[in-house]
Amino acid sequence: MVNVAILGFGTVGSGVAEVLTGHENSIARKADGLIRLKYILDVRDFPDSPFAGKFVKDFAVIENDPEVDIVVETIGGAKAALDFTRRALEAGKSVVTSNKELVASHGYELTQLAREKGVCYLFEASVGGGIPIIRPLSQCLAANEILEIYGILNGTTNYILTRMIRTGLTFDAALQEAQDNGYAERDPSADVEGHDACRKICILAAIAFGRHIYPEQVPTQGITGVTLADVDYAESAGKKIKLLGRAIRREDGRVCAYVAPHLVDQSNPLAGVEDVFNGISVRGDAIGDVMFYGRGAGKLPTASAVVADVIDVARNMGSRKALSWEPGGEDTACGTDDLASRWYVRAKASVDGLRAALPDCKLLARRESGGEESACITAQELTRAELEEKLAGLEQHSLIRVLD
């Protein structure tokens, strides 16, 4: 029998308790033995919970109980969660988490600590909710050199963009609707400013490229600047605006990782990823492009990914080798300064003015376009600096990369 303690009885933590106990028999079959939920740590009281007898308030109870094999950390953040994770690993317990902030900031340290202690630190649920991505990337694609990984990593912003595209809601109205539906927090900045996607691309990049990339090394732009005009112009070109996290391996070994809105062509499978769904594309030298698609968040999808990690640890108790990667550093990541791409440009300029700046660009038209502004897609791939030099003198509203 394997004993589990859950830290934090919030949305994901309570989902883990539900899945672990609700599927007890089939999980026992898959784990080659019973998995028992022994403790739940939370500062709050839950007298009416079916798990009432399992609650503890002091982490030391879990830390010092040699029967506890696996600690599920669903506290979130990088304070108590970091302290408890370190202590659990030090105590020889495996840790499973959905905490993307912690993995993105401290994943290197924690995987190393797990390796030293001969236990596991697993975090399938930290990216893409229940979508299998960490294990496929680290194991199934292990025979590939990964060239690039990019995707729609945040369901909240994808919901907002989908509503803007489908129903013509403004950003503010779509955000309000997302909040009303429980898809966005009251303080939506972690989502709409791209920080959530940034943490996830850091984790994916570490697995794909073997070096830690820190969130502060990743230029991050959210969707607050995307307007209905941009959505309309993009549509007229057969493209959709999507917030992408992206990490590209450069020939010099550095990783170019960033988060920004992109114009994605309708023929790309990611263009069809709508609402709160996530889609993650991986390009390997042997496999070509593969895509993973599903619900990127939510109580049960995320909990099911956490429990899959718990089953994996239980099944391979004492033998499974930890994921790990090299430490990061200043030479690991590069910004987007050198990254050339085609660009969508919307400027306060006449069609002639825009064409004067970008002679061979493809002009775009939208239903309500007036004489005050115009938009185009550049013919050539340009860095941002090269583009801005060409646009010097024009008042720009919007510069968005085109994904080719």
Place this chain on the structure above:
Amino acid sequence: MVNVAILGFGTVGSGVAEVLTGHENSIARKADGLIRLKYILDVRDFPDSPFAGKFVKDFAVIENDPEVDIVVETIGGAKAALDFTRRALEAGKSVVTSNKELVASHGYELTQLAREKGVCYLFEASVGGGIPIIRPLSQCLAANEILEIYGILNGTTNYILTRMIRTGLTFDAALQEAQDNGYAERDPSADVEGHDACRKICILAAIAFGRHIYPEQVPTQGITGVTLADVDYAESAGKKIKLLGRAIRREDGRVCAYVAPHLVDQSNPLAGVEDVFNGISVRGDAIGDVMFYGRGAGKLPTASAVVADVIDVARNMGSRKALSWEPGGEDTACGTDDLASRWYVRAKASVDGLRAALPDCKLLARRESGGEESACITAQELTRAELEEKLAGLEQHSLIRVLD
């Protein structure tokens, strides 16, 4: 160091040799040790191959060499491949394969044998080419009860259907084009009659539902009966015709598995899976729907999936537990007799005649539709027998299930 022998130097086998040797260093890092290609078994001579020194013609050399830890079986078929696989496992060697025919027919026996001998029998490459699906299904989704799994499992037929839909080629012309491009064999029956998809859905069903389903238990219909008229009518309803392998868990515990063309709505991500790509959807009780997408065949994609399994075995030498499932039986699978769905119907009948048989059906129109035939989609879900009863007296050209 781990030593590998490849059986069969055809497309996949030679791809495995290429990937193993071409990525030697990065593979060694991931496998925690060097992986050496020691032997290649083939009846033919390859004097000019860079691997010329490694060829042997007698399997006993491999079987009796205690240094060989992993045998890669890329012979195909279920004769020599079965004999060699059994002998390799008996000799305590792990076996990795891309052979869907062997796994679909003998997977239960071979995984049991592997388990007894404490070695692995892995077959990630047997379904979906390089797309990670076996491991995500068995590990990442382990906390889910899988309710249904369905997908575009055969790239050849998907290429043919895509060409019919996009360019209006007839089935015969599209098949010819697929053959000219090397996407279809000279004898295309295993693909176009659905047998290849049948083997793959058997393997997926075994993993998802834990019981072996044999190919002969799976009603299998290919795409030879699909006409341009059907493609056009489907398009007029916003749907695409796709050949799906499908396995549904019924409440009585049996699995309803079959292969047949379906009308798939444009809003389903599978509708966007075109050309030789594959897409596999899995529905779990916690995760909801997830989809895996990528190249379902080809030398390097398939080889990369084989090598990922080799790395997995090497990394967990002596500790990894084998995949396994229960034996099949007559009570395991059920046909499609009880399976109700909406149907696309094309009949030699006037619109009025069709409406008389199916009063509330949705009539379809196509550009060139004449008075001789008409088509519709039923409003209700019907079994095939119920549908045929309603259509008694009408001469039918085509009955295709609608995926809802």
